[in-house]
Amino acid sequence: MNMTIPGARVIDVRTSLPRHKTLRYGLRKLTDIRSAAMHHSATKSGSPEAFASYHVVKNGWPGIAYHFVIQKDGVIYWCNDPETISYHVGNSNRHALGICLVGDFRTQQPTAAQLESANHIIQHLQVQIPTMKQVFGHQEYPGYAWKNCPAFPMGTFRTNYSQFLQKAVGKVDKPKQVPVAIKLNEVLLPVAGFLQEGLSMLPVRAVANAAGGKVEWIEQTKDVRVNGKDLNEKVISGSAYAPARELATALGLQIEWDQATKTVRMMKGSVSK
Ligand SMILES: [Zn+2]
Structure with missing residues (x-):
């Protein structure tokens, strides 16, 4: 570890x-x-x-x-x-x-x-x-x-x-980035994502681990896959970040964005409005 x-x-x-x-x-x-x-x-x-x-x-x-x-x-x-x-x-x-x-x-x-x-x-x-x-x-x-x-x-x-x-989770490495909090089944995860051109980018490994998904790193193509699905990830200081929606889909989770608190809510089953 x-x-x-x-x-x-x-x-x-x-x-x-x-x-x-x-x-x-x-x-x-x-x-x-x-x-x-x-x-x-x-x-x-x-x-x-x-x-x-x-x-x-x-x-x-x-x-x-x-x-x-x-x-x-x-x-x-x-x-x-x-x-x-x-x-x-x-x-x-x-x-x-x-x-x-x-x-x-x-x-x-x-x-x-x-x-x-x-x-x-x-x-x-x-x-x-x-x-x-x-x-x-x-x-x-x-x-x-x-x-x-x-x-x-x-x-x-x-x-x-x-x-x-x-x-x-309100702090992200790059000062210009807007941090994004992540909730899985209403529990705040101990990691943050960030906003990039209107997309929430989330740390792939931490979110997939928390959701019980399988993460693979394909060395030849430098690609990250979650539950066998390829993601449009971006690697920042050794950690892969992927668009929230892609990651949620790969993990079979519903997703909702809360603009007021800059929080991505992911959950099993249907999202309650
Ligand atoms: Zn004791």
């Missing part, structure tokens, strides 16, 4: 963290992931190495519990492949991806840099893993109501994330 995130620093420590001599975590498909689980470390300070060592030596687990650890300075440490079924939310482990913010938020506050990085990584992961539709606190998983983790209010966290997303 590509973990280059504009606006955030990610350090890959997957192969350097302490792990169990023999035990290994199980693996899943990315499409098994349904939610991101937020944790605090419940320690005033700490590091991925220290947490991994604790989980392996003290708990006897195969490796660190979390997929990502976010330090107080906002640096994101990549600890486990998303496919790893690590131990952090009990019976929900198979469907959850663990993100831990360093700190004890019973007595401390997450830093602004940590919260900003949390927003960045969740947005990035939601683009790569469209089935990861939800963000919960550890405490919100079945059986964990007693656990004061992540010890910051998840309602506020989710509201901030929605606002971050709205702002993020």
Whole structure:
């Protein structure tokens, strides 16, 4: 998985963290992931190495519990492949991806840099893993109501994330382009398109992934196909964009344009007026 995130620093420590001599975590498909689980470390300070060592030596687990650890300075440490079924939310482990913010938020506050990085990584992961539709606190998983983790209010966290997303999809690389928001079945996607000569151009891979379409890249002709249909795409800094209507047709989706909010609404079945 590509973990280059504009606006955030990610350090890959997957192969350097302490792990169990023999035990290994199980693996899943990315499409098994349904939610991101937020944790605090419940320690005033700490590091991925220290947490991994604790989980392996003290708990006897195969490796660190979390997929990502976010330090107080906002640096994101990549600890486990998303496919790893690590131990952090009990019976929900198979469907959850663990993100831990360093700190004890019973007595401390997450830093602004940590919260900003949390927003960045969740947005990035939601683009790569469209089935990861939800963000919960550890405490919100079945059986964990007693656990004061992540010890910051998840309602506020989710509201901030929605606002971050709205702002993020309002920005497009090229300053002259008018950004276009994209809704699939009334859910705002964490990526933006742009207007070009009156046409909405949408990011092919992200939209097709979210809609469960198949994307092919034909190397010889430098063509992108979605569900076998050729598109009039345009490649901008490595990403293919295609006219919204063509993309919708290839994905078997209805489409509607909202001029007031510059939003393309795509949905299964017929569009309600
Ligand atoms: Zn937790």
